[in-house]
Amino acid sequence: MNSRMPPVALAYPPSPAALVRERPLDLRQLFGFLLSNSALVAVLTALFVLIALVYVTVTPPTFVSSAQLMLESQKATAADVQRMLAEEALVEGQMEIMKSGDVLQAVVKILDLKSDPEFKSAHLPVADLLRSLFSIGPGTEKAGLQTARSPEEQAENYTIATLRSRLWIRRVGQSTVIEISAASSDPRKTALIANAVAEQYIAQNVRMKSQSALQSSEWLAQRVAELREAVFAADRAVIQFQSSGDSGSQFKLTELKSVSETYRRLYETYLQSWSEAKQRISYPVSDAIFVSRATVPVAKSQPKTILLLAFALVLGLSFGVVVAIVRHFANRLITSADRITAEASVPCIGEVSQANRVKKGAATDLLRFDGPGRKPGTQEWFGRDLRDIKATLGGLRRNQKANLIGLVGAEAKAGATTLAYNLAVLASASGSKTLLIDACATNPTLSRVFGEEKATGLMELLNDPRAYADFIGRIEKRLTILPIGSFRDVTPGERIGSERIAFSFADLKERFDLVLVDLPSMPESADAKSIAPYLDGSIVVARYGKSSFDTLVEAVDALRDVGTEIFGVVLNAVPQRRK
Numbered sequence: 001m002n003s004r005m006p007p008v009a010l011a012y013p014p015s016p017a018a019l020v021r022e023r024p025l026d027l028r029q030l031f032g033f034l035l036s037n038s039a040l041v042a043v044l045t046a047l048f049v050l051i052a053l054v055y056v057t058v059t060p061p062t063f064v065s066s067a068q069l070m071l072e073s074q075k076a077t078a079a080d081v082q083r084m085l086a087e088e089a090l091v092e093g094q095m096e097i098m099k100s101g102d103v104l105q106a107v108v109k110i111l112d113l114k115s116d117p118e119f120k121s122a123h124l125p126v127a128d129l130l131r132s133l134f135s136i137g138p139g140t141e142k143a144g145l146q147t148a149r150s151p152e153e154q155a156e157n158y159t160i161a162t163l164r165s166r167l168w169i170r171r172v173g174q175s176t177v178i179e180i181s182a183a184s185s186d187p188r189k190t191a192l193i194a195n196a197v198a199e200q201y202i203a204q205n206v207r208m209k210s211q212s213a214l215q216s217s218e219w220l221a222q223r224v225a226e227l228r229e230a231v232f233a234a235d236r237a238v239i240q241f242q243s244s245g246d247s248g249s250q251f252k253l254t255e256l257k258s259v260s261e262t263y264r265r266l267y268e269t270y271l272q273s274w275s276e277a278k279q280r281i282s283y284p285v286s287d288a289i290f291v292s293r294a295t296v297p298v299a300k301s302q303p304k305t306i307l308l309l310a311f312a313l314v315l316g317l318s319f320g321v322v323v324a325i326v327r328h329f330a331n332r333l334i335t336s337a338d339r340i341t342a343e344a345s346v347p348c349i350g351e352v353s354q355a356n357r358v359k360k361g362a363a364t365d366l367l368r369f370d371g372p373g374r375k376p377g378t379q380e381w382f383g384r385d386l387r388d389i390k391a392t393l394g395g396l397r398r399n400q401k402a403n404l405i406g407l408v409g410a411e412a413k414a415g416a417t418t419l420a421y422n423l424a425v426l427a428s429a430s431g432s433k434t435l436l437i438d439a440c441a442t443n444p445t446l447s448r449v450f451g452e453e454k455a456t457g458l459m460e461l462l463n464d465p466r467a468y469a470d471f472i473g474r475i476e477k478r479l480t481i482l483p484i485g486s487f488r489d490v491t492p493g494e495r496i497g498s499e500r501i502a503f504s505f506a507d508l509k510e511r512f513d514l515v516l517v518d519l520p521s522m523p524e525s526a527d528a529k530s531i532a533p534y535l536d537g538s539i540v541v542a543r544y545g546k547s548s549f550d551t552l553v554e555a556v557d558a559l560r561d562v563g564t565e566i567f568g569v570v571l572n573a574v575p576q577r578r579k
Contacts, residue, residue: 033328036335040327041320048316052308061300064183065190067198068291071176084174091176094288095169098180098201104160106200111192114155118185119162167197177291187297194294205286213280220274227267234260332548337571343549344556346540349568350389352419353381353576354544381576389419389570390426393514396567402536403509405567406439408528409521409541410555415572416541417445420518428479432513435475438484439517439531441491442524447483457485458492462501472511480512493520493527496534505534522555529562537565544574 034041071094097103113119168181180201182193238256334340337348396402407423409416417440424436437458438446451457460467461482471482484492495501508515517535519528532538538559542552552569559566 033324034321037320037324037328040324041317044320044323045313045316048312048319049309052312056303056305056308059303060185062183062185062302063187063190063297064181064301065187065194065294065297066179066181067194067294068172069178069180069198069201069288070291071178072287087176091171091178094201094205095171095178097204098169098178098197099164099167100204101160103197103200103204104163105156106203107193107196108156108159108163110196110200111189113163114159116159118189119159120155163193166193178288180294182294183301187300191294191296198290198293202286202288205288209286210281213277217274217277217281220270220277224267224270224274227263227270231260231263231267234263332550333545334542334547334549334552334571335545337574339549340542340552340569340571344553344569346556346566347568348571349392349539350385351571351574352385352389352415354573386419386422386426390423390430392568393423393427396537397514400536402565402567403513404505404515404517404536406517406519406528406532406535406538407541408519408532408538408555408559409543410547410552410569411543412443412521412524414521414541414543414547416521417443417518419541419570419572420516421446424479424481424514424516427514427516431478433475433478433511435480435482435508435512435515437482437515437517439492439527440520441484441487441493441527442520444484446481446518447485450481451483455483455485457483459485459487459495461485461503462492462495465503468503475511491525491527493525493530497530522558523551529558529564532559532564533562535564537567539567540569541572542569543572546573 071090108114108119166183168183170179170181171177172179180194180197182190182197184190184193234256238253238260241253241256328335337351340346340348393405396405407416407420420436424434428434436446438444438451439458440446444451447457456467456471461471487495505515517531519531519538522528528538540552540555540559556566556569
């Protein structure tokens with residue numbers, strides 16, 4: 001019996017290029033970000049503080065003074081809840097009276113605020129303007145024509161509205177104490193206004209009580225006269241009944257006397273109330289008394305210099321950090337190794353510090369690391385970073401059997417040639433048999449620096465098997481540099497892409513421990529896409545602050561489209577202070 005087993009799906013581990021490792025944000029990265037953007041944050045903070053200083057300097061100072069009045073409390077005979085409600089209603093009503101037009105009009109006249117430039121206004125305050133707009137309705141236009149006011153009255157209304165906007169009246173806690181605060185640019189004027197408002201409110205309260213007492217007195221006087229006539233009539237009825245000699249109707253006499261006594265008691269009660277009302281008219285007493293009068297303030301209330309400067313400092317720092325974050329993510333130039341992994345889905349396998357050239361002159365374009373001790377300080381970080389990348393290449397050679405590696409720049413002058421040369425020098429110095437191939441037809445720097453005239457190069461090896469055999473016969477023990485050779489119409493990439501070549505790169509893996517190929521940058525030539533698929537993998541080189549993430553992503557995608565294994569990205573020319 002034949003039984004067919006279902007196929008088993010094998011899961012292979014992903015390549016390093018497919019691994020996207022998220023690095024948690026730590027304090028070192030945060031401080032590094034703030035340090036890198038310190039100039040921007042400092043400029044914006046200084047700008048906000050300068051604006052606050054200008055505002056404090058230009059804005060006229062505002063002084064505030066307060067007076068306090070205590071209202072007569074409600075009698076304790078009422079229930080607590082009712083008494084609290086009555087007190088609240090009383091205080092709210094008196095506060096509205098303090099802001100009424102009659103009180104403020106009296107203040108304006110007493111202090112002559114109409115001639116004060118601070119209170120003269122050509123326009124209504126916004127609140128009053130909106131109130132006037134929303135009050136327009138059917139028939140309003142006709143009524144407005146009938147109640148047209150003179151320019152003097154309008155000016156007085158503007159002054160009252162301005163004064164009302166500079167007053168703050170509030171209840172102090174749950175007590176019956178009311179605080180009246182006035183604001184002005186003149187400290188003496190604030191005390192005068194606050195005290196004048198309190199005094200005019202008391203005067204208005206006295207006038208209201210006197211007017212109420214006068215009305216009560218007039219009504220009581222009329223009522224007393226009516227009751228007096230009623231008492232006289234009742235007394236006459238009793239006297240007449242007694243003089244009639246009808247002593248048999250005692251019940252009638254008692255009734256008449258009761259009516260007379262009732263009218264007399266009512267008359268006496270109303271007479272007493274009338275007397276009290278006349279006293280209130282002649283000597284009215286206000287329901288409010290001064291707790292404290294307003295005094296001239298010794299310091300301004302607005303603008304608060306220290307508070308404004310502190311707020312401007314915090315706002316400037318916050319705005320600077322926000323702008324730095326926006327600029328960081330909006331800036332497409334590569335300034336962070338961490339973003340490379342997120343943007344291009346390729347790990348950053350190393351950073352190389354910026355260093356000065358050891359050799360000067362037209363003989364070389366390379367930054368060369370010759371080992372420790374040659375240039376103290378200038379190349380210390382440069383050499384350390386190169387050794388880190390060399391260690392990474394060693395791991396690739398052991399784990400993935402990757403001995404044939406290409407280096408390609410994401411853009412021109414990214415530094416791929418310099419990196420390839422220095423890695424070859426370090427690898428050969430450690431004992432590895434290393435071959436460095438110049439396949440950069442657009443800018444063959446290695447061939448110009450190390451190639452001899454009419455020397456056999458890569459193009460000759462690709463075209464002639466005998467040239468390849470001769471080259472193998474004179475391989476140096478440690479480092480061999482193969483120049484690009486002579487070419488005109490056909491570049492090395494086009495020649496290798498034809499697959500009709502005298503040797504294959506696989507042959508070189510058997511003769512060398514490490515083969516590094518300097519490929520042209522992606523935007524300059526298509527040779528990198530033609531040569532990279534024949535290698536074990538490639539490393540893309542980007543330049544700090546010059547290469548963009550868009551260019552890097554395009555280069556990585558283009559190499560992947562032709563089946564190139566990408567080991568990672570190296571960020572070149574990183575400032576030492578950022579490392």
